[in-house]
Every structure is written in structure tokens, then in C-alpha cells.
Amino acid sequence: MAINKFKEPILVTRPLLPNLVDFNQQLQEIWKSQWITNNGNKNKELLENLKQYLSVNHLSLFSNGTLALILGIKSLGLSGEVITTPFTFPATVQALDWCGITPVFCDVEPDTLNLDPSKIEPLITERTSAILGVHVFGNPCDVEAIQNIADKYHLKVVYDAAHAFGVEYKGKPIGQYGDLTMFSFHATKLFNTVEGGAVVFKDRLLTRKLDLLKNFGISGPEKVELSGINAKLNELQAAMGLEVLKLVPEERDKRSHIKRVYEENLQYVPGVRIITKLERQENSYQHFVIEIDEQYFGMTRDQLHEKLKEYNIFTRKYFYPLCSDFSWYQHLPSVKKELLSVAHEKAERVLSLPFYGGLSHEDVQKICDIIKFIQLRQYKVG
């Protein structure tokens, strides 16, 4: 029995959008104030709401997550080398490039696909200033093991939590680990401000430094204190954030149900492993990712990715290619394939499935049926 393809394309995600009436109310307030950027009332309100939502004391807003990470790294005064993961979005390592820091790639754990703490120590040199971990797909890194290594060698710990908005680890909000953590509020993230981002941090004194860095280093009408850049979140973005944040709990609920439908259907499919199998409070519901084992599934991840397109289902290969494969890093000793064997294996196998609250249970069920059908037919046809 054949299954019909979807009438409309099903993409991997859809942005969480506020009700237009509510957004218009926000806009009316902005128009009335005639203040559209440079730390206006909407910025101040969003800052407070996010501090509360993320349970952190210190937070700074930015025009996007990448600039938040770059300026966060600058504010900590990092230099030399930083140990990081190849299994991430390009922005993580490009932030190091912009700070003149050499990334040192470390292999990942096979189950979480996060930085493998047992492989960090041999990579530490006199030039190492920090460890930069990524909570990939919202799975928290082994933050305790990473902190122990950092303490032993006096290194800073920075996290890219672009996928981990609202995640807790052992009952503690994810932003409370490490010296500094970046969140992205890009349209594709669970919580969005169209484009936007933030860093949360331990040291209160970084607040002023970050405020200067994101506004050209200007500290007064006639005073420029340091060389900064423009990385401010504007008032329209902040207004968007205020409205979208109200929708996050319901969106998380919807995604948790979708996740359950996927899990119930896919957990026993030969050659399929679910990567993002977490408890609710530890889940960001940012992505739903599976791993395809060709030997048992009967086809490769790439073949499945292509096959699903015939049914109008558009999946993504997060994260392929690995950052260590970028042309400009090929002179670095840490990019050698044999040193990053887990990352290389996983990059060939992972597949992000459509995951957003607007997806109906029938649609999710149908996506699962199609995957099962493809897998079964593989064996019938041979």
C-alpha cells in the first residue's frame, strides 16, 4: 500500500509568531514613545522578563546570537586557543575566528553528540584560554566534568545554548553553568525576536563591558572608551520577544506531544535511534533528531533525506558538514579525521525531522508512517 505525499511542503520548522493584534498593540506603544532603538522601554522589559524566565541575574541583549557570542568572548578577554566541538552550527567557531582565537577541535560523545570531557585534557596547551561547549539539540553538555577540567587548568567555560532555551540540568537552569552562556533568538529557534540573542554570565562587572562593546564603546556624549561594534537589539525586535515569550510555554507543550508521537512510532524502527530523548525539564524542544544506521535501516541518511522529499517532507542534516572540515581550518592539527571519529560518523547519520507546534498529530503520524514504509520497502525490493 502506497502512502500519498503531503499536499503542501512540510519544512523542518516554522517560526513562532505572535497574534497580530497583540503585536500591533506593542507597535502602537513604540510609535507613541518615538523611541525605536538604543535601550528603550521594550528592551528593558524584555531584559527583565528573560532574566526571570531563564532564572539568571545577569543578562545582556544583542542583535543576534553570533554577535552575542563574539562580544561575550571578547568581554572575558579570551585569547590564544579555545577547545570546542566540530559538531555545531558554523557560528560557534566563526565567533572564535572573529576574536582572533584558534579553535582546537575535540571529539564528541556518541550519545549526546556534545563535547566529550574525557578527550579535552590532552588538547590543553599553554595557549588554551577556555572551553567552548555547545548544548547540541538542547541536550546539556556534561557541565560538571567540563567545569572540573576548567578549574584544574584555570580556564574559562563558555556555552553556546542556541538550542537550549529554558533547559534545566539537574534541576538548575542551564544558564547558571559556566562563566558565560549565549542564547540565540533567531526565527528558527523556539523563542525568537526575528533576529536576536543574549548572553547570561556570572561576573556582574561584565554588564558594563558588554553594554559598551555592543554600542561602539560609547560611554558618554563625548566619550568613546573602547573599540566596539553595533550589536544592539532594536525596540521592534524586543516587542516581538515580549509577545513570543508569552507563547513559549504552550509551544513547549505542543512540541512535547509531537515528540511523544515521534518516539512511540520510531523507537522500534530498525536502524533508527532517537537522539533527543530527554526528560521534560531538560528538553528545549528545539529539534527532533534521529540517527540512521544504514546497516539496519537499509539505506543511508542521505538516501532517506532525498526519499522524504518525494513525499514533500524536507528534513535537515544538522550538523553536516562538520566545522572542522571548513577549508580555512585545514592547516590545524586538531582537524584530523582520526581524532574526530565519533563526530565524523554522526555527521553522516543525523537527520532533523519537522518539529514545530503547528504540526498536527496526524501529520506527525503520517511522517512516521512514511519513514516506516520506506524502511520496510527497502527490504522487500532488496
Ligand SMILES: *Cc1c(COP(=O)(O)O)cnc(C)c1O
Ligand atoms: C542559531 C545558532 C547560532 C547562531 O545564532 P544567530 O542568532 O542566528 O546568530 C549559533 N549556534 C548555534 C548552535 C545555533 O543553532
